[in-house]
Amino acid sequence: MAEKAEKKLEDFGRDMISEIDKDLSPTFKTLARTKSNVIFDESMGYIRLGNKVEERTFVNVGQARKFMQTIAIANKCKKFLRENSHTSIRGLYYQLKFSLGETLDEDLFSEQSESNPLIEDLEVALSLKREDLNLNTDRKGVVAGPLVLRDRFGGSEDIIDCTKQGRSGWMIPSDVDNGMDFKSVDADYVLVVEKDAMWQRLNEDKFWKKENCILITPKGQSSRGCRRLIRKLADRKLPVYCFTDCDAWGWYIYWAIKTGSINLAYLANDIAIPEAKFIGVTMQDIKDYDFLGKLTINAKEVDIKRAEEMLGYEWISRSKGWVNELKTVLKTKKKIEQDALQGPRLSFVGEYLKEKISKKKFLV
Amino acid sequence: MDVSTEKIFTQFKEHSVAEFFKKNRQMLGFSGKVRSLTTIIHEYVTNSLDACEEGGIFPEITVEVKEIEEDKYWVRSSDNGPGIPQKHIGKALGMMLAGTKFHRYVQQRGQQGIGASGSTMFAQITTGKPIKFDSYYDKKRVHGELSVDFQKNEPLMRNAVVEETDGSRHGLIVEGEFAEVKYDRSSFSVYEYIKRTALVNPHAAITLIEPTGEKITFPRSVDMLPPKPREIRPHPLGITTNDLMEFIRSDKESRKIGSSLQNIFSRMSAGKVAELAALCPGVDFERAPKDLQWADAEKIVKAIHSGKDKISWIAPETDAIVPIGKDQVEKSMRSILAPEFMAITERKPKIYKGGVPFVVEAALAWGGNCGRPVADGHNSDIMRFANRAPLLFDAGGCAITEAIKSVEWKRYGIRDFENEKITVLVNLSSVHVPYTGAGKQAVATEEEVVDEVKMAVMEAARDLQRYLHGMTRERVRVERKKAIMRYLKQLSADLAELAGGKAKAADLEKKLLHLIETKYAGKIEEDESGDANIEEEISAEEEKVDE
Numbered sequence: 025m026a027e028k029a030e031k032k033l034e035d036f037g038r039d040m041i042s043e044i045d046k047d048l049s050p051t052f053k054t055l056a057r058t059k060s061n062v063i064f065d066e067s068m069g070y071i072r073l074g075n076k077v078e079e080r081t082f083v084n085v086g087q088a089r090k091f092m093q094t095i096a097i098a099n100k101c102k103k104f105l106r107e108n109s110h111t112s113i114r115g116l117y118y119q120l121k122f123s124l125g126e127t128l129d130e131d132l133f134s135e136q137s138e139s140n141p142l143i144e145d146l147e148v149a150l151s152l153k154r155e156d157l158n159l160n161t162d163r164k165g166v167v168a169g170p171l172v173l174r175d176r177f178g179g180s181e182d183i184i185d186c187t188k189q190g191r192s193g194w195m196i197p198s199d200v201d202n203g204m205d206f207k208s209v210d211a212d213y214v215l216v217v218e219k220d221a222m223w224q225r226l227n228e229d230k231f232w233k234k235e236n237c238i239l240i241t242p243k244g245q246s247s248r249g250c251r252r253l254i255r256k257l258a259d260r261k262l263p264v265y266c267f268t269d270c271d272a273w274g275w276y277i278y279w280a281i282k283t284g285s286i287n288l289a290y291l292a293n294d295i296a297i298p299e300a301k302f303i304g305v306t307m308q309d310i311k312d313y314d315f316l317g318k319l320t321i322n323a324k325e326v327d328i329k330r331a332e333e334m335l336g337y338e339w340i341s342r343s344k345g346w347v348n349e350l351k352t353v354l355k356t357k358k359k360i361e362q363d364a365l366q367g368p369r370l371s372f373v374g375e376y377l378k379e380k381i382s383k384k385k386f387l388v
Numbered sequence: 389m390d391v392s393t394e395k396i397f398t399q400f401k402e403h404s405v406a407e408f409f410k411k412n413r414q415m416l417g418f419s420g421k422v423r424s425l426t427t428i429i430h431e432y433v434t435n436s437l438d439a440c441e442e443g444g445i446f447p448e449i450t451v452e453v454k455e456i457e458e459d460k461y462w463v464r465s466s467d468n469g470p471g472i473p474q475k476h477i478g479k480a481l482g483m484m485l486a487g488t489k490f491h492r493y494v495q496q497r498g499q500q501g502i503g504a505s506g507s508t509m510f511a512q513i514t515t516g517k518p519i520k521f522d523s524y525y526d527k528k529r530v531h532g533e534l535s536v537d538f539q540k541n542e543p544l545m546r547n548a549v550v551e552e553t554d555g556s557r558h559g560l561i562v563e564g565e566f567a568e569v570k571y572d573r574s575s576f577s578v579y580e581y582i583k584r585t586a587l588v589n590p591h592a593a594i595t596l597i598e599p600t601g602e603k604i605t606f607p608r609s610v611d612m613l614p615p616k617p618r619e620i621r622p623h624p625l626g627i628t629t630n631d632l633m634e635f636i637r638s639d640k641e642s643r644k645i646g647s648s649l650q651n652i653f654s655r656m657s658a659g660k661v662a663e664l665a666a667l668c669p670g671v672d673f674e675r676a677p678k679d680l681q682w683a684d685a686e687k688i689v690k691a692i693h694s695g696k697d698k699i700s701w702i703a704p705e706t707d708a709i710v711p712i713g714k715d716q717v718e719k720s721m722r723s724i725l726a727p728e729f730m731a732i733t734e735r736k737p738k739i740y741k742g743g744v745p746f747v748v749e750a751a752l753a754w755g756g757n758c759g760r761p762v763a764d765g766h767n768s769d770i771m772r773f774a775n776r777a778p779l780l781f782d783a784g785g786c787a788i789t790e791a792i793k794s795v796e797w798k799r800y801g802i803r804d805f806e807n808e809k810i811t812v813l814v815n816l817s818s819v820h821v822p823y824t825g826a827g828k829q830a831v832a833t834e835e836e837v838v839d840e841v842k843m844a845v846m847e848a849a850r851d852l853q854r855y856l857h858g859m860t861r862e863r864v865r866v867e868r869k870k871a872i873m874r875y876l877k878q879l880s881a882d883l884a885e886l887a888g889g890k891a892k893a894a895d896l897e898k899k900l901l902h903l904i905e906t907k908y909a910g911k912i913e914e915d916e917s918g919d920a921n922i923e924e925e926i927s928a929e930e931e932k933v934d935e
Contacts, residue, residue, distance in 0.1 A: 033886060034886065034887060034888050036886065037884075037885075037887030038887045040883060040887075041883060041884075041887050041891045041896065044896060044899050044903070045899070047903060047906075048903075050879075050883070050900075082875075082879060082900070083872060083900075083903055083904055083907055085868040085871050085872055088872040088874075088875050089871075089874075089875055091875075091879070092875035092878055092879040092882070095882045096879075096882045098886055099882040099885050099886040102885075102886055102888075124874065124875070124877075124878055125877065125878075128874055130874065
């Protein structure tokens with residue numbers, strides 16, 4: 025992968041040099057990441073960028089600085105790849121924050137907010153993820169279950185057995201593609217639970233062992249690495265089930281996993297999991313499980329707002345079940361946390377999940 | 389009452405015109421030390437220019453000023469004009485309102501015949517000395533001394549000597565001593581006056597020798613004499629009752645008021661006289677002109693102005709007016725102000741008060757030596773002229789100043805008119821310039837004149853705006869080029885390294901530089917994204933004006 029990325033970067037530079045040789049301003053093409061160019065692809069089932077192409081060029085006063093900065097990032101990433109070293113996008117920013125010359129009162133970059141969108145530009149232009157360019161993102165998300173990985177990193181190779189990670193599980197790294205592959209995946213499905221606390225509960229019960237599943241928590245909104253790992257597991261034909269709070273935020277976490285998000289539309293094919301199914305908690309559950317009726321809490325303004333917003337998304341508004349759920353939230357102004365399922369007894373969560381999965385009671 | 393009326397009236401004497409002006413010299417421009425000196429020289433130079441033009445001669449005028457003691461100067465003015473014959477010289481230089489000009493309806497600089505006699509008077513009352521004259525004309529030379537008899541308004545000539553000459557020399561030299569005056573280079577000074585005179589009289593060569601001995605020459609810049617203005621009869625709509633009385637009484641040829649009106653005025657046919665007579669039932673048009681009474685004259689003037697539905701007049705003829713001319717103004721402004729840009733408007737003749745034709749010329753010059761240098765930069769400069777004579781004083785009450793100040797300069801790309809390196813020149817040409825006073829330093833704010841000056845200045849301002857707009861454009865272009873070039877070195881280095889091939893950073897830099905220079909060498913391509921906003925950028929820059 026590293027060689028492939030390096031080659032892409034070199035070709036990227038060579039194409040521009042041949043343009044200069046033809047007396048043309050160096051250019052590159054990328055897809056517009058404006059909101060108007062974000063579409064929901066029905067056949068794929070995820071949110072992706074449209075086909076609006078934007079050209080970046082150097083000999084243009086509005087673009088010259090950004091163009092130069094993008095090439096500087098590309099060149100820097102090529103070095104990282106060659107040296108086989110990684111850094112964060114902040115680290116990259118600091119590497120490139122230097123003066124353009126004694127006579128110029130100007131830095132190559134003056135703020136990280138300048139370099140971040142250019143990294144995305146480069147990812148789209150090269151059809152590479154930033155992780156492929158040795159740029160790390162923050163790790164978030166934990167996994168446990170019958171999954172064994174091979175991790176070649178920092179000059180050594182480690183075998184990671186996710187059944188042997190004790191109480192804390194294996195923390196999902198930012199990059200699960202480069203220098204990382206599955207040695208074995210012996211699970212029946214993937215269970216994604218929103219909260220870390222719920223994950224710990226299920227891990228203690230060895231739920232993943234009993235159910236032969238891979239238990240993941242993104243700890244809230246899922247990171248790029250976490251989504252990528254789920255995508256790769258889904259590629260192994262494992263069903264993906266999501267379990268979140270019964271509130272707009274929890275549901276949003278589910279939808280981001282399923283369809284991808286507007287912000288990461290350019291990565292949709294790599295991170296969206298349209299196969300993902302929603303277990304709960306649902307408004308229907310409140311009716312089905314008596315005790316839950318007493319454990320609801322009042323929805324906050326942000327929950328209401330988010331619910332209204334979600335009703336506006338075309339890919340949600342077409343689902344009758346979801347529209348009902350959201351409308352119920354708006355009507356009752358109630359919500360319920362996944363933790364509430366521990367109401368009768370701590371192990372009830374497991375029973376709830378088993379019942380829902382075996383009876384295929386998913387919200388679609 | 390302590391004093392009897394009888395006694396008061398024994399002190400009441402009839403004052404001559406000269407006596408009146410002696411007591412009211414400020415009305416002639418003799419107020420303030422610097423201004424008085426400028427007025428003296430203005431009168432001499434104006435006379436010289438008019439005389440040369442009448443004689444068909446390219447004027448060569450030399451003015452010399454020397455300091456005798458503090459506030460006391462010796463002045464000498466000489467020209468190469470036709471000179472003044474002995475029998476006229478007294479009237480020309482020593483009698484008020486006695487010039488050849490007053491009753492003539494023709495465009496001339498000096499208009500009221502006060503001029504040079506005023507300077508003679510000023511010499512007398514400040515130093516007690518007469519002026520000296522030396523006139524060469526028709527194979528003769530007459531020289532002597534001259535003063536004014538204030539009581540009688542008559543010239544007093546002394547020691548006059550007449551000599552025969554070979555006729556090779558002609559011209560007039562006047563010299564005199566004047567006190568209560570001061571020489572400097574301020575905006576009201578002799579220097580400024582001469583400079584401005586030279587500016588609007590490019591056919592004249594004028595030399596000024598300052599008290600320091602410095603000799604400043606404004607050379608002739610055109611080889612053409614201005615055409616001689618033609619004398620025209622006044623248009624009825626342009627006159628007042630007083631004018632009518634004076635005109636008719638000085639008409640020695642006509643026997644009846646009716647025929648006198650035809651004789652005096654233009655556009656006054658026998659038919660029009662009959663129409664007037666019908667409008668003035670009580671006035672006998674058959675009487676002798678000398679018998680015209682004020683009340684009747686008043687009725688006639690009222691009838692003349694009674695409106696289109698009662699009596700309509702053909703517009704006055706306008707071709708008697710001779711403006712300076714676009715080429716002439718341009719040449720002399722270029723040679724004296726060396727501006728970066730200039731625009732000149734020449735407008736068609738217009739009429740004020742319904743009957744007085746006039747022509748306005750306006751020029752805007754920007755950059756170079758334009759404006760007036762001040763301690764912290766430049767002020768704008770307004771140069772006013774009437775019939776090619778500079779108006780230095782009384783700027784505040786002048787129609788020209790008022791018109792220029794009323795222009796919305798911001799609309800023409802001049803953000804701060806007062807502090808811009810700009811010179812606005814306006815020349816008003818007319819057979820009868822409506823001066824505000826006998827000092828002839830300001831044009832009365834006749835509505836038609838103010839409007840016309842404003843239109844002329846705005847027309848020139850539009851050209852200037854286009855030029856400034858182009859400059860903004862050019863500046864934006866250069867700035868853009870520079871903005872891109874800043875990133876050349878870094879990009880070239882990164883690109884060479886990124887490609888990892890044979891391409892060298894220095895070569896890429898050279899090629900890119902060539903690319904940028906080609907693109908921003910000429911007109912900016914407007915269709916290119918990002919650069920398409922150049923017009924916006926320019927208008928944004930120009931709009932800062934309004935903030």
